[in-house]
Amino acid sequence: MSESGxxxxxxxxxxxxxxxxxxxxxxxxxxxxxxxxxxxVPDAAFSSYYGKPVLKKPTWKPLDIAxxxxxxxxxxxxxxxxxxxxxxxxxxxxxxxKLGAAGAISLSLAxxxxxxxxxxxxxxxxxxxxxxxxMSVGSWLLAGYAPLTxxxxxxxxxxxxxxxxxxxxxASAVLxxxxxxxxxxxxxxxxxxxxxxxHRELPFVFAGSAATAASGLALAAAPPxxxxxxxxLAVLGxxxxxxxxxxxxxxxxxxxxxxxxGRPHLLLRAAxxxxxGGAALALCCGRDRRLALAAGAALLTGSAALRFGVFxxxxxxAEDPKYTVVPQRERLERRGR
Amino acid sequence: MRDGDxxxxxxxxxxxxxxxxxxxxxxAPPRMGFFTDxxxxxxxxxxxxxxxxxxxxxEDGLVWTGMSYDNxxxxxADTWRHVxxxxxxxxxGGQEPGVAHEDVDVFAAAAxxxxxxxxxxxxxxxxxxxxxxxxxxxxxxxxxxxxGRTELRWLMSSDVCKxxxxxxxxxxxxxxxxxxxxxxxxxxxxxxCNGCGYCVPACxxxxxxxxxxxxxxxxxxxCYDRLGVGMEPACAKSCPTDSIQFGPLDELRERAxxxxxxxxxxxxxDARLYGESPEDGVGGDGAFFLLLDEPEVxxxxxxxxxxxxxxxAMWRHAALxxxxxxxxxxxxxxxxxx
Numbered sequence: 001m002s003e004s005g006x007x008x009x010x011x012x013x014x015x016x017x018x019x020x021x022x023x024x025x026x027x028x029x030x031x032x033x034x035x036x037x038x039x040x041v042p043d044a045a046f047s048s049y050y051g052k053p054v055l056k057k058p059t060w061k062p063l064d065i066a067x068x069x070x071x072x073x074x075x076x077x078x079x080x081x082x083x084x085x086x087x088x089x090x091x092x093x094x095x096x097x098k099l100g101a102a103g104a105i106s107l108s109l110a111x112x113x114x115x116x117x118x119x120x121x122x123x124x125x126x127x128x129x130x131x132x133x134x135m136s137v138g139s140w141l142l143a144g145y146a147p148l149t150x151x152x153x154x155x156x157x158x159x160x161x162x163x164x165x166x167x168x169x170x171a172s173a174v175l176x177x178x179x180x181x182x183x184x185x186x187x188x189x190x191x192x193x194x195x196x197x198x199h200r201e202l203p204f205v206f207a208g209s210a211a212t213a214a215s216g217l218a219l220a221a222a223p224p225x226x227x228x229x230x231x232x233l234a235v236l237g238x239x240x241x242x243x244x245x246x247x248x249x250x251x252x253x254x255x256x257x258x259x260x261x262g263r264p265h266l267l268l269r270a271a272x273x274x275x276x277g278g279a280a281l282a283l284c285c286g287r288d289r290r291l292a293l294a295a296g297a298a299l300l301t302g303s304a305a306l307r308f309g310v311f312x313x314x315x316x317x318a319e320d321p322k323y324t325v326v327p328q329r330e331r332l333e334r335r336g337r
Numbered sequence: 338m339r340d341g342d343x344x345x346x347x348x349x350x351x352x353x354x355x356x357x358x359x360x361x362x363x364x365a366p367p368r369m370g371f372f373t374d375x376x377x378x379x380x381x382x383x384x385x386x387x388x389x390x391x392x393x394x395x396e397d398g399l400v401w402t403g404m405s406y407d408n409x410x411x412x413x414a415d416t417w418r419h420v421x422x423x424x425x426x427x428x429x430g431g432q433e434p435g436v437a438h439e440d441v442d443v444f445a446a447a448a449x450x451x452x453x454x455x456x457x458x459x460x461x462x463x464x465x466x467x468x469x470x471x472x473x474x475x476x477x478x479x480x481x482x483x484x485g486r487t488e489l490r491w492l493m494s495s496d497v498c499k500x501x502x503x504x505x506x507x508x509x510x511x512x513x514x515x516x517x518x519x520x521x522x523x524x525x526x527x528x529x530c531n532g533c534g535y536c537v538p539a540c541x542x543x544x545x546x547x548x549x550x551x552x553x554x555x556x557x558x559x560c561y562d563r564l565g566v567g568m569e570p571a572c573a574k575s576c577p578t579d580s581i582q583f584g585p586l587d588e589l590r591e592r593a594x595x596x597x598x599x600x601x602x603x604x605x606x607d608a609r610l611y612g613e614s615p616e617d618g619v620g621g622d623g624a625f626f627l628l629l630d631e632p633e634v635x636x637x638x639x640x641x642x643x644x645x646x647x648x649x650a651m652w653r654h655a656a657l658x659x660x661x662x663x664x665x666x667x668x669x670x671x672x673x674x675x
Contacts, residue, residue: 052636055543056413056537056545057537057538058537059534080666117531117551121512121529124531128513130508132508136512180662184658189648195538203659204654207658211662229670233669236665328641329640
């Protein structure tokens with residue numbers, strides 16, 4: 001230990017941060033970033049090992065995995081629009097939805113394989129089936145879903161084997177909602193505080209976000225006369241997404257904080273504005289071709305921003321020991337040790 | 338979300354007395370584990386070195402942290418034992434070893450070496466059998482120092498993979514690369530791991546990680562190769578103070594309880610076990626600890642819970658959400674059929 005001299009200006013020669021605090025409440029106080037936000041919970045004092053994170057942050061590449069969350073949702077809900085368009089006789093709506101689903105799921109698969117540490121071993125995903133692993137369940141789901149959407153799209157483009165195409169379209173619509181929502185379980189089934197604590201509402205957020213993305217694509221690509229269901233789905237999806245997100249943040253307490261700070265905050269605010277704006281635009285003037293295109297673009301971008309925002313907020317919550325230690329400490333105290 | 342926890346049995350949560358049997362080993366040996374008694378850890382890092390050498394773990398960067406003696410910083414793909422150093426302003430408690438010997442003239446003592454019974458010559462440093470060193474109460478830990486010069490203490494603790502009873506890494510692994518051994522430990526099969534990285538954020542202790550140039554994940558194997566031939570893991574073998582103890586988990590738990598009682602009696606009220614209870618959020622750790630402060634001070638989570646405990650609830654909510662999405666789509670088409 002060095003000698004320290006106390007002067008009129010304070011303590012000289014003190015080396016800050018060298019002494020770890022003792023016990024549960026001795027830690028430094030963290031100051032909130034993001035002025036203007038109302039704190040949801042008071043700042044918590046806590047101990048940590050030199051401020052180091054307790055958890056390992058996800059090794060997933062944001063573009064691959066957040067991109068996959070987005071594309072998977074886009075594909076899953078597009079399959080619903082494709083089947084609906086097909087059954088109700090809206091070929092102008094069904095065709096872009098089928099192509100969108102096939103394109104999005106193909107890109108998803110590429111992103112998923114690219115994200116692997118050993119891409120050549122991607123088939124090991126189908127080595128076992130484990131219900132305890134959302135990634136295993138998802139792999140099998142995609143293994144069934146992707147060929148169906150590709151068949152639906154191929155028959156649409158070729159204009160042949162229509163019966164096979166119809167069957168594939170309907171079958172992909174059965175799996176589509178699962179593809180769109182299981183990704184929420186994929187994130188929640190981790191120790192990452194801001195992902196895990198939202199495990200009840202996150203599937204609904206993702207379901208709504210998938211609906212807005214798919215309706216955005218349909219609005220942009222389908223003739224306005226046939227895009228009525230897409231406009232309605234945009235509004236319903238936006239309501240589900242924004243409502244569920246609000247409920248989720250209220251229920252999460254401290255672990256909702258990463259959603260309100262830094263880059264995730266910007267992304268999620270943008271997502272909110274784009275989704276709400278896009279849905280409103282679709283509802284009021286979706287019959288105008290150019291405005292429908294703008295609404296579609298806003299909805300597509302908004303959904304992507306939401307997925308990236310949720311992804312980055314989770315990573316931020318894993319990087320700060322506060323979000324691991326404080327809720328666990330509170331849980332212990334509630335239980336009376 | 339606590340509903341159905343009991344019905345779910347021992348598959349994903351709660352006490353599980355027979356982990357190996359539950360994983361399909363009919364005649365499994367007793368569950369093996371570590372008891373790391375940090376009250377006798379001297380921070381020598383022999384365990385870190387032994388682990389690296391035995392398992393041929395690559396160098397992972399010598400970074401100067403400037404925060405303590407700890408430049409290793411934490412467990413990771415290339416660090417399977419990590420010694421934490423914590424410098425605290427806190428009374429030593431019963432650990433006061435009385436290291437200041439101002440009243441002893443070492444040169445005079447050296448001159449007397451070998452001349453009388455109380456000062457045996459070189460090679461005879463241990464006290465005679467059955468007798469404690471002078472001034473030390475036999476079979477006990479030194480009591481509190483009377484003058485209380487105890488403003489600083491060091492905590493040192495060798496961290497390791499906990500080999501949880503309910504291991505989240507194993508649960509979420511989509512390839513089956515992570516598996517439960519007959520000893521009840523959790524090991525990665527490196528010829529199967531495809532580097533999906535799911536186990537990394539799933540671990541509630543932040544243990545397992547991806548090796549960057551390799552792409553696969555790595556962690557402590559509890560020296561599965563050594564266990565298979567009846568040897569103890571390299572870290573435990575190398576520990577000079579027996580801070581790291583290896584053995585059947587039942588026996589270690591008994592030993593740990595006795596040690597905590599001994600420390601409490603000796604005036605170290607802070608001593609507590611961490612990860613020992615089968616009732617905790619991960620069903621008890623295969624590698625548990627005796628700590629002298631709150632777990633988070635050592636970088637350990639105070640109340641870890643295996644994420645899979647909530648998985649049934651997650652699947653239920655996802656199914657409801659999928660149903661909602663389907664309902665929204667039906668609603669969108671149902672309104673004005675053409």
